[in-house]
Amino acid sequence: MEEKKVDIIDNVNTYLSFKLKDEYFATNVKKVLTILEMKPITKVPNSPDYMRGVINLRGNVLSVIDMRLKFGMPTTEFTTETCIIVINIEIDNEELQLGILVDAVDEVLEIKDSEIGESPSIGTKYKNEFLQGMYKLEDGFIMLLDIDQIFKTEDTILNKEAESLVGLVDITES
Amino acid sequence: MEKFREKFIEEASDLINELEKLLLEIEGDKANNELIQQIFRVMHSLKGGSAMFGFHKIDQFTHHLENIYDLIRNDKLAISDDILDVTLASVDHLRNLMHEGDDSDTRNQVQHDLLLSKILQISDENTINKVTSLTIQETDNRAIDELATYYISFKPKKNIFKFGTNPLYLIDELCDIGETKVFVRTDNLPDFDSLISTECHIYWDIFLATNQGINAIGEVFIFADDQCDLKVNKISDINLLEEESFLGIIDETIKNQKEIDINQLTQLTHDLEKVFIRAQKDQIKEKLATTNVDTNISSIRVSSDKLDNLINWVSELVTIQARLSLFAKETETNGLVPIAEEVEKITRRLRDDVFSIRLIPVENMLTRFQRLVRELSHQLGKDVVFKTEGTETELDKNIIEALADPILHIIRNSLDHGIESAEERQKQGKPKRATILLKAFYSGTNVIIEITDDGKGIDPDKIINQAILKGLIAPDTELNKKEILDLLFQPGFSTAEKVTKVSGRGVGMDVVRRKITEIRGEVDIDSEINEGTKLTIKLPLTLSIIDGLLVQIDDTKFVIPLSSVDKCFEFKHTVLVNSVNNLIRTDNNEIAYLNLRNLFKVEGEAPETEHVVAVQFGDLKIGLSVDNIIGQYQAVLKPLGKLYKKQQSISGATILGDGTVALVLDTNQLITQFAQDETKIGG
Numbered sequence: 025m026e027e028k029k030v031d032i033i034d035n036v037n038t039y040l041s042f043k044l045k046d047e048y049f050a051t052n053v054k055k056v057l058t059i060l061e062m063k064p065i066t067k068v069p070n071s072p073d074y075m076r077g078v079i080n081l082r083g084n085v086l087s088v089i090d091m092r093l094k095f096g097m098p099t100t101e102f103t104t105e106t107c108i109i110v111i112n113i114e115i116d117n118e119e120l121q122l123g124i125l126v127d128a129v130d131e132v133l134e135i136k137d138s139e140i141g142e143s144p145s146i147g148t149k150y151k152n153e154f155l156q157g158m159y160k161l162e163d164g165f166i167m168l169l170d171i172d173q174i175f176k177t178e179d180t181i182l183n184k185e186a187e188s189l190v191g192l193v194d195i196t197e198s
Numbered sequence: 199m200e201k202f203r204e205k206f207i208e209e210a211s212d213l214i215n216e217l218e219k220l221l222l223e224i225e226g227d228k229a230n231n232e233l234i235q236q237i238f239r240v241m242h243s244l245k246g247g248s249a250m251f252g253f254h255k256i257d258q259f260t261h262h263l264e265n266i267y268d269l270i271r272n273d274k275l276a277i278s279d280d281i282l283d284v285t286l287a288s289v290d291h292l293r294n295l296m297h298e299g300d301d302s303d304t305r306n307q308v309q310h311d312l313l314l315s316k317i318l319q320i321s322d323e324n325t326i327n328k329v330t331s332l333t334i335q336e337t338d339n340r341a342i343d344e345l346a347t348y349y350i351s352f353k354p355k356k357n358i359f360k361f362g363t364n365p366l367y368l369i370d371e372l373c374d375i376g377e378t379k380v381f382v383r384t385d386n387l388p389d390f391d392s393l394i395s396t397e398c399h400i401y402w403d404i405f406l407a408t409n410q411g412i413n414a415i416g417e418v419f420i421f422a423d424d425q426c427d428l429k430v431n432k433i434s435d436i437n438l439l440e441e442e443s444f445l446g447i448i449d450e451t452i453k454n455q456k457e458i459d460i461n462q463l464t465q466l467t468h469d470l471e472k473v474f475i476r477a478q479k480d481q482i483k484e485k486l487a488t489t490n491v492d493t494n495i496s497s498i499r500v501s502s503d504k505l506d507n508l509i510n511w512v513s514e515l516v517t518i519q520a521r522l523s524l525f526a527k528e529t530e531t532n533g534l535v536p537i538a539e540e541v542e543k544i545t546r547r548l549r550d551d552v553f554s555i556r557l558i559p560v561e562n563m564l565t566r567f568q569r570l571v572r573e574l575s576h577q578l579g580k581d582v583v584f585k586t587e588g589t590e591t592e593l594d595k596n597i598i599e600a601l602a603d604p605i606l607h608i609i610r611n612s613l614d615h616g617i618e619s620a621e622e623r624q625k626q627g628k629p630k631r632a633t634i635l636l637k638a639f640y641s642g643t644n645v646i647i648e649i650t651d652d653g654k655g656i657d658p659d660k661i662i663n664q665a666i667l668k669g670l671i672a673p674d675t676e677l678n679k680k681e682i683l684d685l686l687f688q689p690g691f692s693t694a695e696k697v698t699k700v701s702g703r704g705v706g707m708d709v710v711r712r713k714i715t716e717i718r719g720e721v722d723i724d725s726e727i728n729e730g731t732k733l734t735i736k737l738p739l740t741l742s743i744i745d746g747l748l749v750q751i752d753d754t755k756f757v758i759p760l761s762s763v764d765k766c767f768e769f770k771h772t773v774l775v776n777s778v779n780n781l782i783r784t785d786n787n788e789i790a791y792l793n794l795r796n797l798f799k800v801e802g803e804a805p806e807t808e809h810v811v812a813v814q815f816g817d818l819k820i821g822l823s824v825d826n827i828i829g830q831y832q833a834v835l836k837p838l839g840k841l842y843k844k845q846q847s848i849s850g851a852t853i854l855g856d857g858t859v860a861l862v863l864d865t866n867q868l869i870t871q872f873a874q875d876e877t878k879i880g881g
Contacts, residue, residue, distance in 0.1 A: 063857075064753075064858050066754055066755070066851075066858060066859040066860065066861065067753075067754055068838070068842055068845060068848065068861060069754075069797070069798030069799065069800070069847075069848075069861075070797075070798060070799065070845070070847075071842065071845065075841065075842075077859075078838065078839070078842075078851055078859045078861075079859060080853045080857050080858065080859050082514075083510075083513070083514040083517055083836075083853060084836060085836045085837065085838060085839060085851045085853075085859055086839070087838075087839045087841045087842065115840070118840075120839075120840055120841075122841070
């Protein structure tokens with residue numbers, strides 16, 4: 025019995041929760057580099073809507089993703105609480121920094137693995153593969169996101185588009 | 199140790215490259231003694247290093263190779279093509295050995311034995327009396343000449359133990375900095391009855407041979423300074439402790455004398471020194487011949503990571519400085535503007551200097567071309583000489599690296615297809631020996647590299663036939679000469695009638711063009727039948743900073759590279775909207791324009807007056823409409839990030855003075871991408 029207890033205590037993870045429209049999400053703080061105030065975003069022409077553009081992060085260019093659009097919600101409206109969470113994701117063993125636009129940052133939570141519930145397969149519009157699970161609050165749920173997964177598919181989609189584009193060019197040239 | 203080995207491999211690769219270069223140089227100038235000396239020196243350093251880091255095979259191998267050049271150096275052997283062939287092959291082999299370590303595979307082993315036997319054959323044939331100086335050099339260790347001998351008289355005060363100082367530790371420490379001979383003097387020791395065990399009664403005479411100077415000795419005693427009587431005297435500039443006679447003398451002196459008389463000692467050592475120095479002189483002479491005479495450090499080795507970091511910081515500084523200048527202008531605080539201007543001046547100079555660090559002369563990549571021409575012309579039975587001009591022209595290291603492969607390909611093509619056999623050349627009345635010339639020079643903010651051969655040139659009719667055959671163009675297409683030659687850069691085009699080992703494997707000039715475009719360069723070809731072919735490569739000076747024109751569309755700011763900007767015009771919005779077929783009248787002619795507002799799907803209304811920036815697109819001028827032209831801007835290029843990699847019309851981003859991001863347009867890509875839809879857009 026003693027051993028089991030130790031196991032559970034070992035698996036406490038810290039999460040940062042944030043708000044998109046009326047719903048709460050969270051990501052492991054290991055993924056979070058910093059939180060930025062909203063600043064002017066430069067739109068890159070002819071890119072998908074959810075890719076809001078680029079900002080200057082200490083002299084480097086950072087892509088910003090509108091999480092609301094990414095999850096099929098209406099475009100983020102800027103308020104004083106709107107902010108950009110800079111996260112570190114891993115695609116093909118390559119680290120990549122990315123800004124995600126959220127309506128508000130909520131709090132930092134310590135959640136034991138045992139407290140994470142399975143995400144229900146019905147009643148939620150989000151794909152299970154993007155979710156690590158659910159954390160139950162007194163008055164609702166926090167959805168724990170698997171950020172790497174979300175952007176892994178992002179990358180493959182982009183790659184496919186790029187490939188088909190290259191293919192097209194080849195045909196027209198020859 | 200692993201780290202040192204890596205360092206060695208890096209250094210050894212440099213040595214091998216240098217060796218290769220020298221060998222190619224000496225081929226054209228066989229009587230040059232200075233070159234032979236240099237070759238010998240390089241081999242010797244390579245040998246020394248590899249022995250030290252456990253590359254025994256390389257060590258052995260170079261040792262035998264070195265023997266040959268020692269013979270040549272001593273005029274016992276004349277350098278010949280055979281020897282050069284073997285040495286060049288050895289250079290390749292050394293390179294393999296270096297990367298695979300000593301446990302290389304059997305093929306390498308065979309190669310190793312083969313070369314070794316050739317080398318031994320050459321050196322054995324020519325060694326009549328094999329008394330070379332080599333054996334001496336090997337046992338002879340360096341650094342002897344830097345040692346000096348000191349005499350230290352160390353007399354602790356009686357109360358030294360009260361301070362917690364242990365004299366023996368101090369002596370131990372001395373032993374650590376060099377070779378020592380320590381004598382304990384016990385003659386002050388009182389009788390056992392009157393001995394006080396908490397007091398120190400003994401003292402020491404120490405002879406120390408070290409290369410660390412007198413200060414290092416002082417440091418040992420730094421905390422015991424006032425607890426002892428210390429005398430430190432330099433008695434000789436050489437290591438006397440190695441000399442038997444000296445040891446005998448001091449043994450004698452210590453035995454007989456209570457105090458050592460310094461004057462007497464220095465006089466003695468002075469006499470001894472003369473003898474020793476004469477003995478050493480011969481050894482030193484040899485060392486001078488083998489180690490690099492040039493001891494001044496004129497360059498230091500820095501890892502390119504560090505350089506990249508430095509450049510990043512400078513780029514950031516440039517950005518911050520732009521912000522400072524903007525802020526100074528806006529706030530109009532007294533005194534801030536001059537400071538901002540000063541910072542701007544210094545930043546600019548710093549930037550120029552730092553960016554120039556990364557520039558390396560074109561010369562650095564020439565050796566492999568030279569090698570290629572040498573080997574391939576032998577193989578193809580053609581007599582070709584490779585000439586270079588303007589090799590001091592400098593380019594960014596990254597560009598040079600990216601350029602090597604395309605140029606190799608171009609030269610290979612030249613040798614294989616361009617240059618005729620010697621007989622054919624004679625028939626044409628051309629000199630028997632063909633020339634390939636690589637010429638580099640600056641042109642504005644660009645560097646031009648021209649590769650010219652005097653071969654048979656390219657027949658436009660052949661290209662057309664080939665292109666029709668491959669379905670690249672329709673049979674009735676009318677093309678001018680430039681367009682025809684440009685077909686060579688089409689994917690899947692190769693004029694080689696049969697596939698040779700050298701070229702003609704289907705991949706060809708299209709890869710060359712793609713590689714060069716990747717580093718923002720351009721490549722063009724020109725050719726006259728029977729006169730030769732010329733390839734012109736135009737490159738930017740650096741990849742990380744560009745001069746641009748800052749423009750604005752809606753809220754977004756863009757940078758158009760100044761190198762492609764031709765002229766700017768102002769137009770009423772209504773004129774643009776009503777233009778027929780997107781053609782607008784400028785000066786005396788009509789040019790086509792692209793409405794960037796529409797292409798970029800920018801929402802909102804265009805201002806009443808719009809601007810059109812005419813950019814060069816091949817031989818054409820194309821206008822790009824923007825809302826506003828802000829001015830010239832030095833843009834530090836930043837990658838846009840992985841997620842935007844399919845954005846071909848935007849080559850990167852830059853950070854403006856106010857901290858926002860501007861996008862850098864790649865006008866060539868932009869126009870190519872949208873040219874097809876040209877008629878649909880605008881209006």
